[in-house]
Amino acid sequence: MTPSSSIDTAGAAPHDEHHDHHPSYLVDGTTIKSWLLTVDHKRIGLMFLFFILLFFLVGGIFALLIRVELLTPGATIMDAMTYNRTFTLHGLVMIFLFMIPAIPAVFGNFMLPLMLGAKDVAFPRLNLASLYIYLTGAVFMLWGMLNGGLDTGWTFYTPYSTHTTTTVAPVMFGAFIIGFSSIATGINFIVTCHTMRAPGITWFKMPLFVWAIYATSCIQVLATPVIGLLTVLVAVENLFSFGMFDPARGGDPVLFQHLFWFYSHPAVYIMVLPAFGVMSEVVSTYSRKNIFGYRAVAYSSLGIAFVGFFAWGHHMFVSGQSTFDAGVFGVLTMLVGVFTAIKVFNWVGTVYKGAVDFKTPFAYFCGFLFFTVFGGMTGIALGTVSLDVAWHDTYFVVAHFHFIMVGATIMAFLAALHYWFPKMFGKTYHEGWGLVSAALIILGFNATFIPQFLLGNNGMPRRYYDYPERFQALNVASTAGASLLAFGFIIIAMYLTYALLYGKAAGKNPWRSKGYEWMSEAPPPTHNFVGPQPTFPEEPHFYVDPKKAEVPDAV
Amino acid sequence: MSEFLNNLLFLPESASTFAERVDFLHHFVVGTTMVMSAGVGLVALFMFFRYRRRVPAQTTEYVVPTLATEFLFVSVPLVFFLAWFGIGFRDFTWVTTPPKDAMDVYVMGKQWMWKFSYPEGPNGVNVLHVPANRPVRLLITSRDVLHSFYVPSFRIKMDALPGRYSQIWFEATKPGTYQVLCTEYCGLSHSKMLAEVVVLPQEEYDNWIKDQRRGRLQDRQDALADTSLVPPVARMVEQGQVLAGTQGCLKCHSVDGSQHIGPTFLGMYDRVEKLDDGQTIRVDEAYITQSMMDPGAHLVSGYQNVMPTYQGKLQGPETAAIVEYIKSLRTPNVREGASEGPAYDPIQ
Numbered sequence: 002m003t004p005s006s007s008i009d010t011a012g013a014a015p016h017d018e019h020h021d022h023h024p025s026y027l028v029d030g031t032t033i034k035s036w037l038l039t040v041d042h043k044r045i046g047l048m049f050l051f052f053i054l055l056f057f058l059v060g061g062i063f064a065l066l067i068r069v070e071l072l073t074p075g076a077t078i079m080d081a082m083t084y085n086r087t088f089t090l091h092g093l094v095m096i097f098l099f100m101i102p103a104i105p106a107v108f109g110n111f112m113l114p115l116m117l118g119a120k121d122v123a124f125p126r127l128n129l130a131s132l133y134i135y136l137t138g139a140v141f142m143l144w145g146m147l148n149g150g151l152d153t154g155w156t157f158y159t160p161y162s163t164h165t166t167t168t169v170a171p172v173m174f175g176a177f178i179i180g181f182s183s184i185a186t187g188i189n190f191i192v193t194c195h196t197m198r199a200p201g202i203t204w205f206k207m208p209l210f211v212w213a214i215y216a217t218s219c220i221q222v223l224a225t226p227v228i229g230l231l232t233v234l235v236a237v238e239n240l241f242s243f244g245m246f247d248p249a250r251g252g253d254p255v256l257f258q259h260l261f262w263f264y265s266h267p268a269v270y271i272m273v274l275p276a277f278g279v280m281s282e283v284v285s286t287y288s289r290k291n292i293f294g295y296r297a298v299a300y301s302s303l304g305i306a307f308v309g310f311f312a313w314g315h316h317m318f319v320s321g322q323s324t325f326d327a328g329v330f331g332v333l334t335m336l337v338g339v340f341t342a343i344k345v346f347n348w349v350g351t352v353y354k355g356a357v358d359f360k361t362p363f364a365y366f367c368g369f370l371f372f373t374v375f376g377g378m379t380g381i382a383l384g385t386v387s388l389d390v391a392w393h394d395t396y397f398v399v400a401h402f403h404f405i406m407v408g409a410t411i412m413a414f415l416a417a418l419h420y421w422f423p424k425m426f427g428k429t430y431h432e433g434w435g436l437v438s439a440a441l442i443i444l445g446f447n448a449t450f451i452p453q454f455l456l457g458n459n460g461m462p463r464r465y466y467d468y469p470e471r472f473q474a475l476n477v478a479s480t481a482g483a484s485l486l487a488f489g490f491i492i493i494a495m496y497l498t499y500a501l502l503y504g505k506a507a508g509k510n511p512w513r514s515k516g517y518e519w520m521s522e523a524p525p526p527t528h529n530f531v532g533p534q535p536t537f538p539e540e541p542h543f544y545v546d547p548k549k550a551e552v553p554d555a556v
Numbered sequence: 557m558s559e560f561l562n563n564l565l566f567l568p569e570s571a572s573t574f575a576e577r578v579d580f581l582h583h584f585v586v587g588t589t590m591v592m593s594a595g596v597g598l599v600a601l602f603m604f605f606r607y608r609r610r611v612p613a614q615t616t617e618y619v620v621p622t623l624a625t626e627f628l629f630v631s632v633p634l635v636f637f638l639a640w641f642g643i644g645f646r647d648f649t650w651v652t653t654p655p656k657d658a659m660d661v662y663v664m665g666k667q668w669m670w671k672f673s674y675p676e677g678p679n680g681v682n683v684l685h686v687p688a689n690r691p692v693r694l695l696i697t698s699r700d701v702l703h704s705f706y707v708p709s710f711r712i713k714m715d716a717l718p719g720r721y722s723q724i725w726f727e728a729t730k731p732g733t734y735q736v737l738c739t740e741y742c743g744l745s746h747s748k749m750l751a752e753v754v755v756l757p758q759e760e761y762d763n764w765i766k767d768q769r770r771g772r773l774q775d776r777q778d779a780l781a782d783t784s785l786v787p788p789v790a791r792m793v794e795q796g797q798v799l800a801g802t803q804g805c806l807k808c809h810s811v812d813g814s815q816h817i818g819p820t821f822l823g824m825y826d827r828v829e830k831l832d833d834g835q836t837i838r839v840d841e842a843y844i845t846q847s848m849m850d851p852g853a854h855l856v857s858g859y860q861n862v863m864p865t866y867q868g869k870l871q872g873p874e875t876a877a878i879v880e881y882i883k884s885l886r887t888p889n890v891r892e893g894a895s896e897g898p899a900y901d902p903i904q
Contacts, residue, residue, distance in 0.1 A: 081744050081745065081747075082744060085741075085743075085744065085746075152743070152744075153741075154741045158701075158702055158740070158741065160700070160701050160702070160718060161701040161702065161741065161742060161743060164700070164701060165743070248717075248718045248719025248720070248849060248850075248867060249718070249719070249867050249868050250867075251850055251865070251867075254702060254717060254718065255717065288607065288616075289609070289614055289615070289616050290616050290619070291618055291619070291620075293619060293620065293621055294620070294621045294625075294626060294629075295620075297621070297626055297629070318648070319704065319713050319714050319715050319724075320715045320717075321714075321715055321717055321720070321722040324648065324649055324652045324653075327645070327648060328645050328648075328649075331641050331644070331645055332638075332641055335634070335637035335638060335640075335641050338633060338637050339630060339633050339634050339637060342629065342630075342633035343626075343629050343630060345596065346629040347621070347629070349596060349599060349600050349603070350619075350621060350625075352600065352603040352604065352607060353603060353607070353619060354607060354616060354617050354619050355603075355607045355616055356607060356608070356609040356610065356611075356614040356616055357603070357604045357607050357608050357609055358608075358609040359604065359608070363604075367597075367600065367601075367604075370596060370597065370600055371593060371596075371597055374592060374593040374596045374597075375589060375590075375593040378585075378588070378589035378592060378593065379586075379589060381585070381589075381637055381640065382585040382586060382589060382640075384641070385581065385585055385640045385641055385643075385644035386641070386644045386645050386647075386648035387577075387578050387581065387643075387644040387645070387646075387647035387648040387650075387651065388578060388581060388582055388585065388644055390578075390648065390651060390711060390712060390713050391578070391708065391711040391712070391713065393704075393713055393739065394704060394706075394713075394739040394740060395706075395739065455565070455566040456566070458565050458566045458567050459566040459567070459568060459708070460568050460706070460708025460709075460735075460737065462706065462737050462738070462739040462747075463739075463741075464741040464746060464747075465746065465747035466746070466747045467747040467748060468747060469735070469750075475566070513612065513613050543618075544614075544615055544616045545615060545616065545617065545618045546615035549615075549617075
């Protein structure tokens with residue numbers, strides 16, 4: 002092929018010449034078909050980003066409706082049935098359509114091959130299939146929501162979910178289908194980590210984001226089949242009165258809870274482990290330091306993934322399970338806390354003797370640190386069996402999981418979005434607005450959920466449409482916080498859209514990061530690296546002056 | 557001090573022995589959580605400032621933790637977490653093991669009300685009367701979906717499950733009225749499934765029971781509630797005796813200790829029986845209920861699995877009445893050991 006732009010000097014910008022042979026993935030094919038049928042991991046990641054943001058908006062609107070309804074006891078803007086559907090759909094959309102795929106499917110997809118020096122994931126077509134499987138499942142779920150919606154809560158507890166007259170089956174079936182997307186993505190990432198690492202990248206030189214995604218993928222592959230089985234059983238029970246969980250037919254409702262939490266507890270780590278991975282990258286980049294205790298952080302991801310499978314019973318301390326079980330699950334819950342603590346201490350240690358540049362992603366790192374410590378330790382508090390007796394199914398639990406699961410994940414999602422925005426789109430955003438909105442979101446998040454911790458202490462149960470008068474003040478405070486949070490998100494949406502359209506060109510590596518993914522162009526060409534296979538002699542995030550001695554300081 | 561901390565943390569008044577027991581741990585755990593998150597936050601803020609960037613492409617030292625540092629990172633949280641767990645689990649065992657002299661109350665949740673029945677006779681809808689300073693064991697079940705019985709001031713909670721009994725106990729320390737909330741989502745009016753516990757001094761409680769047994773229906777606090785749900789006042793044992801006859805229990809179970817197709821009711825309660833798989837089981841309320849609902853689930857060695865299920869044929873209060881009836885047939889001098897074999901010789 003003859004290079005055309007070297008002849009055509011009339012309209013071409015100077016940098017076009019440079020990129021002529023290897024256009025960025027964004028412009029390499031501009032037809033709709035070239036996007037919809039692409040097997041490029043970066044384009045698939047971007048398409049996931051589009052749909053995930055869409056569902057985040059839907060889930061967020063449900064959240065605001067809930068908060069407005071709870072401004073006053075009794076009816077505020079909707080009736081009890083609508084409220085019950087709203088909190089169910091808020092949970093379902095946020096968990097299955099936003100948080101589980103959020104970081105792995107968007108940033109995992111985009112960054113994993115770049116961080117491993119690979120041209121793509123191991124199975125590019127499976128990767129595309131996982132997008133369409135996700136969308137098919139989402140269509141089923143949306144169809145179910147629009148045709149009646151369901152009022153079971155996202156936990157689908159039987160026998161209520163098998164008796165309710167609302168539309169359970171299509172939504173359950175949608176969740177079942179989405180499970181396959183999750184499994185396909187997981188397998189793809191595991192195989193990619195095993196087989197596609199570039200020369201020089203040994204297991205213990207993989208970026209920590211890759212370690213986190215690897216651990217997440219293991220959970221996805223092992224746990225998701227159980228929820229798949231369970232959603233089918235409940236759908237069938239709902240449609241044909243199977244009797245699996247119905248004591249009137251010899252079934253057992255507690256069996257449902259065991260199966261449900263066997264998936265849904267590890268699912269918490271599917272959401273939060275990638276967040277931990279993102280933060281390991283962010284803290285290294287902005288403090289220009291190697292991760293303090295790299296191996297400890299890598300192993301603790303695997304540790305969380307493993308122990309996370311054996312802690313599910315802590316959701317069932319007052320469900321009628323035996324006292325002995327409660328003890329076993331309680332102890333194992335403490336281990337998850339220890340693994341998380343290792344990570345937290347090592348992140349703080351990373352800043353030690355570093356060189357901190359307080360940019361937007363780093364602001365999210367600060368928020369993340371607080372949400373993880375406070376949210377994580379309230380998790381330990383809930384795992385302290387006797388305290389859970391009072392807290393179980395109250396707003397304390399709601400606040401706890403919004404802190405650790407949602408807070409940490411949202412912080413990481415936004416940090417990743419800002420940190421990798423120049424990498425993905427080649428544009429820069431407005432730093433000032435970035436910091437303002439980060440402050441608003443962190444503040445708004447605390448203002449929303451700290452009152453909910455107190456509500457839980459005060460005894461307000463979750464999923465309450467109506468509540469006794471004495472809970473109103475804290476509910477109003479929480480709603481005020483939620484509006485602050487929403488405001489922060491609106492600002493982000495505005496300046497990022499502006500940056501996408503009119504942002505200044507970012508250059509190859511605006512953060513001067515030594516993460517592996519920054520070694521290619523920004524935005525990268527379709528096959529990630531131009532020329533021969535790149536090699537990676539240094540470990541990621543190695544910021545030591547080459548002139549200095551290579552003997553590491555030990556602290 | 558404790559009062560002050562409770563107010564600070566929005567904890568409701570503590571009105572049971574269990575509440576007094578766990579509130580200390582609550583303050584300890586939540587306090588440490590706040591100190592730790594503030595601590596990590598302050599250390600981080602200090603470092604962000606102390607190690608701020610001075611040159612854009614600044615290089616840094618290569619710092620790795622020593623083994624001792626990593627050991628500290630693991631051991632400090634582990635010690636705290638295990639200590640909390642130890643205290644917490646001890647208290648949990650305490651609250652799930654009712655004392656022997658506890659008074660029994662049967663609790664049944666249904667969409668969307670709570671029903672309380674006393675072995676001595678009276679029933680109540682949405683109002684539970686208990687004496688102060690006396691352990692009360694709640695035997696909780698549900699007629700439809702899952703519910704959960706929660707009294708914030710007592711810090712207790714237990715799920716109500718259809719087809720079986722779960723139990724929890726409390727000892728109220730102060731006379732007064734305390735709210736009961738349902739904490740397991742149960743449908744449209746989940747948030748309206750409220751009830752109250754009225755704690756009375758012992759004498760007042762005795763008078764109340766007497767009044768109830770006299771059948772002063774017009775004065776009853778729950779008379780405004782759905783009276784169709786309140787069966788005529790009779791001792792649960794008597795109800796159970798009638799039911800055992802009408803439901804056909806006595807066709808296979810004797811009440812005088814004689815052997816028949818099923819085990820005799822006499823002295824059955826609280827006996828330890830050997831199962832087919834070699835395990836042993838204590839015949840308590842939960843096991844009796846399970847045997848009525850799912851007779852084959854834990855078959856006592858030597859018996860055939862021939863009993864039909866009573867799931868759907870007996871309602872919650874009826875089950876409770878039969879259980880009470882069986883409990884009333886407890887005689888310490890009949891037999892102590894496990895059942896030795898089948899009650900009758902099959903025809904050859």
